[in-house]
Every structure is written in C-alpha cells, then in structure tokens.
Amino acid sequence: MRVVLCIALNVFKESVRDKVLYNLVIFAVFLMAVSYLLGQLTAGQDIKIIKDLGLASISIFGLFIAVFIGIGLVSKEVERRSIYTLLSKPIRRQEFIIGKYLGLVLTLLVNITVMTAAYYTVLACMAWAAGGWFLAGWEAPAVDPALLKAVAMIFLQLMMVTALALLFSTFTSPILATVLTFGLYIVGQFNGDLRHFETVVPSRPVAAFARALYYLLPNFAPLDIKASVVHALPVRAGFLLLNTAYALIYISALLGAATVIFVRRDFK
Amino acid sequence: MAAILIDDLTKDFSTGFWRPRPYRALDHLSLSIEQGEVFGFLGPNGAGKTTTMKLLMQLLYPTSGRAEILGRPVGDVAVKRRIGYLPESPYFYEHLTAEELLGYFASLVGYRRAERRRRIPALLDEVGIGPERRMQLRKFSKGMLQRVGIAQAILNDPEVVFLDEPMSGLDPLGRREVRNLILKLRDRGCTVFFSSHVLSDAEALCSRVAILVSGSLVATGATADVRAFSARGWEMVVSHITIETLEGHRDRIQRVTPIAERRYALELPLQPHPDALLRDLIAEGAQMVSLNPLRETLEDYFVELVKQHPGRRKDDVKPREPA
Numbered sequence: 001m002r003v004v005l006c007i008a009l010n011v012f013k014e015s016v017r018d019k020v021l022y023n024l025v026i027f028a029v030f031l032m033a034v035s036y037l038l039g040q041l042t043a044g045q046d047i048k049i050i051k052d053l054g055l056a057s058i059s060i061f062g063l064f065i066a067v068f069i070g071i072g073l074v075s076k077e078v079e080r081r082s083i084y085t086l087l088s089k090p091i092r093r094q095e096f097i098i099g100k101y102l103g104l105v106l107t108l109l110v111n112i113t114v115m116t117a118a119y120y121t122v123l124a125c126m127a128w129a130a131g132g133w134f135l136a137g138w139e140a141p142a143v144d145p146a147l148l149k150a151v152a153m154i155f156l157q158l159m160m161v162t163a164l165a166l167l168f169s170t171f172t173s174p175i176l177a178t179v180l181t182f183g184l185y186i187v188g189q190f191n192g193d194l195r196h197f198e199t200v201v202p203s204r205p206v207a208a209f210a211r212a213l214y215y216l217l218p219n220f221a222p223l224d225i226k227a228s229v230v231h232a233l234p235v236r237a238g239f240l241l242l243n244t245a246y247a248l249i250y251i252s253a254l255l256g257a258a259t260v261i262f263v264r265r266d267f268k
Numbered sequence: 269m270a271a272i273l274i275d276d277l278t279k280d281f282s283t284g285f286w287r288p289r290p291y292r293a294l295d296h297l298s299l300s301i302e303q304g305e306v307f308g309f310l311g312p313n314g315a316g317k318t319t320t321m322k323l324l325m326q327l328l329y330p331t332s333g334r335a336e337i338l339g340r341p342v343g344d345v346a347v348k349r350r351i352g353y354l355p356e357s358p359y360f361y362e363h364l365t366a367e368e369l370l371g372y373f374a375s376l377v378g379y380r381r382a383e384r385r386r387r388i389p390a391l392l393d394e395v396g397i398g399p400e401r402r403m404q405l406r407k408f409s410k411g412m413l414q415r416v417g418i419a420q421a422i423l424n425d426p427e428v429v430f431l432d433e434p435m436s437g438l439d440p441l442g443r444r445e446v447r448n449l450i451l452k453l454r455d456r457g458c459t460v461f462f463s464s465h466v467l468s469d470a471e472a473l474c475s476r477v478a479i480l481v482s483g484s485l486v487a488t489g490a491t492a493d494v495r496a497f498s499a500r501g502w503e504m505v506v507s508h509i510t511i512e513t514l515e516g517h518r519d520r521i522q523r524v525t526p527i528a529e530r531r532y533a534l535e536l537p538l539q540p541h542p543d544a545l546l547r548d549l550i551a552e553g554a555q556m557v558s559l560n561p562l563r564e565t566l567e568d569y570f571v572e573l574v575k576q577h578p579g580r581r582k583d584d585v586k587p588r589e590p591a
C-alpha cells in the first residue's frame with residue numbers, strides 16, 4: 001500500500017506542476033462566469049441554465065483531464081523510458097497501475113472540488129443578486145445540496161473514463177487510446193438502447209450480440225442525473241447506490257484487465 | 269552462490285506488422301558473475317547488451333532460458349531491494365528536482381524520512397551534483413541526468429548494480445569520476461555488471477569481460493586473456509628530434525607521423541620491446557613524450573568477429589526454434 005501511495009502522490013504532484021491542469025481549472029471557472037452572464041438574458045430561468053451549464057462544465061473539463069492525463073499515465077512513462085528505472089525498484093507492476101490510477105483520481109477529486117466550490121459560489125451570488133419574488137418561483141434553492149449528488153455521479157463517470165484511458169494506454173498508442181476512450185465515452189451515453197435491440201432489429205442473434213455489448217460496454221447514462229437534480233426531481237438513494245456499485249465493479253474489471261496486460265508486457 | 273546467473277537466455281522479437289517475423293536479439297546466452305566482481309559486458313550497438321540488461325530487470329520476458337540474481341529469480345521484489353540499475357540514456361520525471369526524484373525512489377525502496385534526509389544529500393555529493401539538485405530535471409544536461417541516474421542506482425546500497433553504458437554522455441572528468449565510483453563500489457563488495465562499447469573502460473575496471481556480437485557470446489574470460497585487449501604494437505611520441513635521425517632507425521619503426529616541429533608519433537611493432545629504441549633516441553637528444561600500447565579498437569575487433577561469424581550479422585533474422 002505504501003508503494004501505491006508513493007506512486008499516486010507522484011502522479012498528483014506531476015499534475016499539480018503541469019500548467020495545463022491549472023488552465024483547465026481556470027477555464028472551468030471562466031465558463032461558469034460566462035454562464036452567469038448568459039443567465040442575465042433569461043429572467044427567472046437563469047438559475048436552471050447556470051445549474052445545467054455548471055454541471056456540464058464540470059463534466060467536460062473533468063473528462064478532458066481524465067482522458068488526456070489518463071492516457072499519458074502509462075504511455076508517457078513508456079515513451080520517455082522513465083518506466084525502466086521505476087520498475088527496477090522494489091515494486092510490482094500491479095502496484096504501478098493501481099498507484100497511477102489512484103493518483104489521477106486524486107487529481108480529479110481536487111479539481112472537481114475546486115470547480116464545485118466555484119460553481120456553488122456562482123449560484124450563491126445568483127441567489128443573493130436575485131432576491132425578492134424570483135426566489136419563490138424557483139423549483140429548488142440556488143445553493144441546492146442535491147447538486148452534489150450529480151457532482152458525485154460525474155466523479156464516478158470520470159473514474160470510469162480514467163480506468164478506460166489507463167486500460168487503453170497499456171497496449172495501444174496514445175492517439176488510438178484517446179480515440180477509443182472518447183469513442184467509448186460517447187457510446188456509453190447511448191448504451192441503454194442496446195439492451196432491447198430486438199425492438200429495432202427483429203433478429204435473435206443480433207439482439208443477443210447487442211445485449212452482450214450492452215453488458216460489456218460502459219453504461220454512463222444512469223450516472224447522468226444532471227437533469228433530475230436541476231429540475232428538483234427526487235433521486236432515490238437506492239438508485240445512487242446501485243449505480244455506484246456498478247461503476248466500482250466496472251472500474252475494478254477495467255483495472256484488472258489493465259494489470260493483466262501490463263504485467264505481461266515487454267518494454268523494448 | 270553467483271551474484272548473477274544467466275542460463276541459456278534467449279530473446280526473440282517480432283518485426284513487421286502484417287507478416288511478423290521473429291528477430292533473435294539474444295541467442296542462448298549463459299554467464300555466471302561472481303559476487304564482488306566488476307564484470308564488463310561489451311559489444312557493438314545492437315549486440316544485445318541492453319536486451320540482456322532488460323531481461324535481468326524483467327523489463328522483457330525471455331523467449332527461453334532463465335536468469336537469477338543473488339540466487340533468486342529476476343523480478344523478485346525482495347531481490348530488487350538489493351540491486352540497482354542505471355538504464356542506457358536514463359530519463360526521469362521532468363517535474364521533479366534531483367532531490368525529489370531520489371526522495372521518491374527512496375520512498376519506494378522503503379526508507380523513512382530521516383533516512384532519506386541523511387542519505388540523499390550525501391549521495392548527490394558523491395555523484396557531483398551541487399546546488400542544481402534543487403532544479404527541476406527538465407533543465408538538466410545529459411551528463412547531469414547520467415549522474416542522477418547513477419545516484420538512483422546506488423541509492424539503496426545495492427549488492428549488485430547494473431549499469432548500462434554508464435559513461436555515455438559524460439565528459440572526461442565525469443568518466444573518471446564514474447570509474448572511481450565503480451571502483452569504490454567494488455571495494456565495498458558490490459558486484460558491478462556494466463555494459464560498454466569502449467574497451468578502455470572495461471580494461472581499467474573489469475576483472476572479467478564478456479563480448480557479445482549480434483546476440484551471441486563470442487568471447488568471455490579474464491580481461492587480460494581476451495584477445496581484444498592484447499596489444500598489437502606501440503605508439504611512442506618523441507620530441508626534440510629530426511626526421512633524419514629517425515630515418516636512421518627505419519628498420520625498427522613501422523610508421524612516422526609528424527605532429528609538430530621536431531615532434532613525431534612513431535608506430536612500433538610489438539616485438540622487440542621499444543626499450544632499446546627509446547634508449548638510442550634519448551642518446552641522440554630526443555625526449556619521450558608518451559609510450560602507449562596500440563590495440564585494435566573494439567570496433568575493429570567486432571568487425572573481425574563478425575567476419576569470423578558470417579551467419580551472425582546484426583540484421584540476420586533467425587527463425588524461432590521449436591519449443
């Protein structure tokens with residue numbers, strides 16, 4: 001565990017010293033400021049737009065961090081050959097994979113925390129500025145704790161994306177790994193359609209194949225509860241727990257696969 | 269117990285995308301290196317030295333054969349605690365300083381904070397990294413990175429250290445320092461296994477050497493016994509003498525090369541020993557500047573070996589043997 005922690009902290013340190021990371025946070029904050037300005041144009045509905053835009057920004061900026069840094073976690077080490085020295089130290093390759101993953105998850109956690117803090121600050125400012133009769137017309141309070149549920153689900157999605165990026169980076173080139181990760185992220189948004197594919201194509205083998213893909217490919221849609229929380233719709237704890245369990249099991253499977261590939265890999 | 273045991277180690281790579289063909293990088297290598305020995309692993313580029321190092325570090329898996337370090341299979345985490353490794357042209361995390369990098373590796377080895385604080389400055393002093401130790405490694409020159417690489421390789425007081433081309437990228441002063449460091453390691457009882465394509469490095473440091481050409485072991489033994497190290501003649505540089513005087517000794521001199529006014533480089537045969545000629549030249553007013561044995565370069569030796577092994581050219585693709 002000590003080794004895993006050392007590797008994770010090094011990943012975090014590298015991310016913190018990477019100026020791109022700061023830029024992403026600045027851009028996220030900037031985007032939320034823009035959303036505030038846009039909100040000024042739609043009296044009464046601005047809070048929903050800002051809530052929506054804010055969550056979308058957190059998701060998109062987090063996605064870029066997860067994919068681009070996630071891909072580099074292993075491939076950069078291999079390309080630059082820093083892995084030669086690292087693996088000669090008393091560490092197991094499994095520890096390397098887990099440490100790298102946890103390091104980026106820690107980076108994401110810190111980033112999302114900063115972005116969420118900025119997001120709530122914007123919402124609080126909105127509530128303060130609106131005051132009066134506008135507040136009574138809102139479906140949910142501006143600084144709504146329920147939004148944290150959506151942020152937590154975004155974080156789980158990003159953890160899955162990071163695990164995907166890490167898996168692909170253990171055996172393909174960075175470019176291909178980026179394409180595959182983004183591709184699966186998009187596919188994962190519409191994965192639910194594959195479950196009942198027989199309603200689209202009346203063929204049992206095709207439907208069975210589609211259902212197999214449904215279970216194999218990541219399913220991000222259930223983790224997207226942005227619309228529900230923005231519109232103050234209830235999100236059951238059981239639903240959240242079930243999806244959290246799904247995400248964690250899927251992540252474990254991805255990391256397991258990444259480890260199996262990485263442990264057997266030759267570094268030419 | 270041997271410090272390093274390499275038993276019939278073979279490594280094939282696949283080349284080509286559509287129709288991959290096996291390329292044998294290392295061909296049934298067997299070696300045994302005793303504890304406390306400084307062992308030179310020599311060969312031209314592409315000979316298989318780095319492949320062997322990587323197999324010993326389990327960065328590559330062998331196609332066949334096995335290797336042990338300190339009596340344990342390579343890759344054993346307990347063994348890794350007792351060894352050090354400097355890869356060829358090392359590259360480290362650019363965002364870290366030299367101190368931080370060593371701190372990171374020391375944490376992986378398991379050193380506590382107090383131990384790290386004690387060891388790391390001393391280690392950086394030992395490899396000649398001064399105040400720049402607090403600079404990020406992205407600002408380091410190749411030679412400085414090599415020094416950091418050596419520092420991390422000996423961070424854990426290793427019993428066996430693997431150095432892949434340790435002199436690469438170093439200036440003459442740096443090379444001398446590394447030589448001294450290797451000798452110091454030897455004096456501490458550390459086994460040093462280092463690869464090089466420079467004969468003089470091996471000659472100055474190694475008790476035994478192995479020479480690899482195109483993945484095959486072509487010579488091994490005590491440094492003095494390996495033919496590559498035997499002299500084929502002498503080079504004497506003399507001054508305060510005229511070409512006319514030298515003409516008088518033409519039968520004992522193979523070649524005269526003028527260097528400057530009244531200063532010449534003389535190429536002499538191995539036998540007779542140049543003592544008598546030197547005495548005669550001094551009697552005629554000459555002054556000796558230097559006298560060195562003339563050896564084949566390692567490259568010449570390799571070319572000759574490759575000629576002797578026509579089937580073992582570097583770009584040969586040998587079919588994989590059936591299991």
